[in-house]
Amino acid sequence: MAEKLDLQRQYTAKDFAALRAFVQRLPPAVIARTYFNEDDDPHAATPGAMERYLRDMLAALVALAIEHGSPVLADHLKASIRKHGSAKLTAASLKMVEDAARLAVAKPAAAHGIGMWFRPMVARYLKARGVATLSDLVAYCNARGGSWWRSVPRVGPGRARTIVAWLRRHEGTLGLRVDEDVDLADPLAAADHDIVAVGGPSGALVPLERMALRAVLDGSAGVNRSVAFPYIAARNDLAAVRAWLHLYRDRPKTLRAYTKEAERFLLWSVTVRGKALSSLLVDDCEAYKDFLALPSPSFIGTRAPRKSLRWRPFAGDELSPESRLYAVRVLRAAFAWLVEMRYLAGNPWKGVRDPVTIQREGEIQIDRALTRQLWADIRSHVRRRSSAHENQRWRVVHGLMLLMGDSGLRREEAAGARRERLQPYPMDDGTDVWALTIVGKRNRERTVPVSVETVDALRAHWRDRGDDFDAPKAAGPLLSPIVIPRTDAAQKKHLPGERQPYRPDTFNEIVDWLRKRLLAELDNLSPATHAQLEQMTPHAFRHTFGTLAAANDVPLDVVQRVLGHRSIQTTSIYLQAEKRRMMNEVGAMFERRDAKETASREDGPAGVPTEASDR
Known part of the structure; x- marks a missing residue:
């Protein structure tokens, strides 16, 4: 009986639920589909196997109930078996059997699937x-x-x-x-704006927008506070930091990055160093620089929404040297502004050296730029797929990839590009080209050339939207959703005549969809090309433009203006053609040298035939 009891311990609550359905005359096939999975439960592979499993389970439970249950239940079950050959149970009597056979339920274990x-x-x-x-x-x-x-x-x-x-x-x-x-x-579901006091015994770590500092650490009496008349109405450190961040309210990406650095430093100051921000000195700032190299475990957690209790300032246990350098420079600039505004008397970060970093050969990672042949293959495939009348999504992809790949636009620039800023441009040689004026990074306006192929792709996308690209006063985003969700919020955003552009983040989803289709549909991909295609992002199109333009001898200053780089040194990384030529020439020299040495060994000294030559 002990061996039989051990076997029964494999029954789970899921098995009991299936058995109840079986007693209520539910077909075994339906039970298998509803409660089990073939991969985890081989007994559910066929209706016959399922029925046998449940009948065996019922018989085992009845045997346990007869042995461990009440005399009345045991007599009832024995009588049913004598009359029908097996126990006939109702839902009520099955419940009594389950209670009596409670030992048969398996105990969950950590390793259980x-x-x-x-x-x-x-x-x-x-x-x-x-x-x-x-x-x-x-x-x-x-x-x-x-x-x-x-x-x-x-x-x-x-x-x-x-x-x-x-x-x-x-x-x-x-x-x-x-x-x-x-x-x-x-x-x-908690309130979005619950304020948590930081710096007390609880050591709460919360984002800047939910932060409140205790009076002893709020900086209102900081030793580094300026005695001169302040230019900002900030009574404490938290208000001063928020005043500095407010300068970047119209630059969302910069604001997010600076907020992250400011709240990390502020939290470290009050919870680890135990000092107000406006009381920190050079040695404190040096200590924070070391902290960035190895943050304490309490500051580290998995990525979570900012209003979640699981939010932590760091997502990893260490920052790269480049990230530490960025943090130091951001904080040095923030303190410099607070000194200029007469909130602080001096800037302790001026006495802190920058973290040592490796000077990279190219600061911009252009290794994801598509090769000339792959770019041509993608264009050809997308052009062919977008020609079908029903393929509206392919036409969105076609317009996006050409706008970024032929004009070198950033994601945000492509999202903000508008029809009224796109005009035909007369060329000296009579060829056709269009000019698009955009507002790019750091709110700098520039004009970029747009190919006729790109304009044709955009025109087809506009037809799908029901808009006339060539109307005399055509206006609106060059790229915009075709299908508008039926929600009230979406409908209000896309009122007639007020079409909204794609969000920049949506371009990631569009290119992700394109990448999966290309991997499935393009033939004869080499392993290297396949790997490159797997890493394709919207920014890869911009890098492709820069790399191919430099390889085709487009003057570097022209490439710089099209891409919107502040420094021509940044643009110079796209001169991969020169690097490739250098590698090819030196590699050829190695081959010629090796060939000469091989020939010399075969001929032997002074022209004397070698043993191999004699044979």
Whole structure:
């Protein structure tokens, strides 16, 4: 009986749910499809196997109930077996059998596959997120907190609460603990603007917008505060930092980067150094520079929304030398501004040396630029696919890749490009070209050439939108969504005559879709070309323009103006043609030298035939 009991311990709650359905006369095929997965449950492979498994389970449970249940239940089951050959159960009597056979339920273990305990749909989506075992599931929840379920399709808050409650119920048998802050309430549902005081015993780490400093550390009496009349109305360090960041309110990318550096330094100052920002000296700043090389574990966490309880200032355990250099320079500039505004008396960062970095051969990573042949193959394939009447998405792709690849635009510049800023331009040799005026990085306006092929692709995209590209006063974004969601917010954004452009981030999704299609549809890709195509991003089109323009002997100052670089030194990295020529010439020299040495060894000294020559 002990051997039989050990076997029964493999039954799970999922098995009992299937058995209830079987007792209620649900077909075995439906039970297998609803409760089991063929990969995890071989007994669900066919309806016959499923029925045999459930009948064997029922017989085993009845045997346990007869042995361990009440005398009345045992007599009832024995009588049913004598009359029908096996126990005939109703839903009510099955419940009594389950209660009596409670020992038959398996105990969850950390190594158990999730398919053993959860229905196929839930198990399938969890596995797609790399969660294969119950141990993985606990780790996944602990890493993401109460909002862990947001990244798993078909697992909403209700199902998430059930799963977390089940994990907590079985912590003893799992040997794993679900963190306390993986609470059943979603932290993202908390108030967006809860202010948390930083610098007290709790050591709370929160983003700048939710931060409040305790009076002893808020800098209102900082030793480095200026005694002169201040130019900003900031009574404490937090207000002063926010005043500096406010300068960049119209430059969102810069604002995000500077906010990250400022809040990291401010949090370190009050929670690690125990000093107000306006009381820091040179040795404090040197200590922070060392801290950046190896942040403390309490400052590190997985990426999480800024309003999540799981947010941390750092996503990794160390910063690269280049990132540390950037942080130091940002903070030095911030303190310099605070000194100019007479908030601080001096800038301690002036006494701190920059972190040592390696001077790269090219600061811009252009290794993802497409080769000439691959660029030609992609253009040809997309042109062919976009010619079909129903392929509207291909025409969006066609217009985007040519706008960035033929004119060298950045992602944000392509998103902001407008029809009223695009005009035909008369060329000296009579060829056709168009000129597009855009506002680029650092709000600098420039004009770039646009090919006729690009204009034709944009014209086809406008036809799909129901707009006339060649109307006398045509206006609007060059690239805009064709299908507008039916939500009220989306409909208001895209009122007739007020069409909105794509968001720059959407271009990543469009190019990601293109990359997958190209990998599936392009033939005879070499391993190197395949690897290059796998890394293709929107910015790869811009790099492709710079590389091919330099290789075709377009003057470097022209390439600089088209790309919108401040320094011609930045543009010079695209001179890969010269680098390739250097490598080819020296490589050829190596081959000629090796060939001469080989011939010399075969001829022997002074023309004397070698042994090989005699033969």
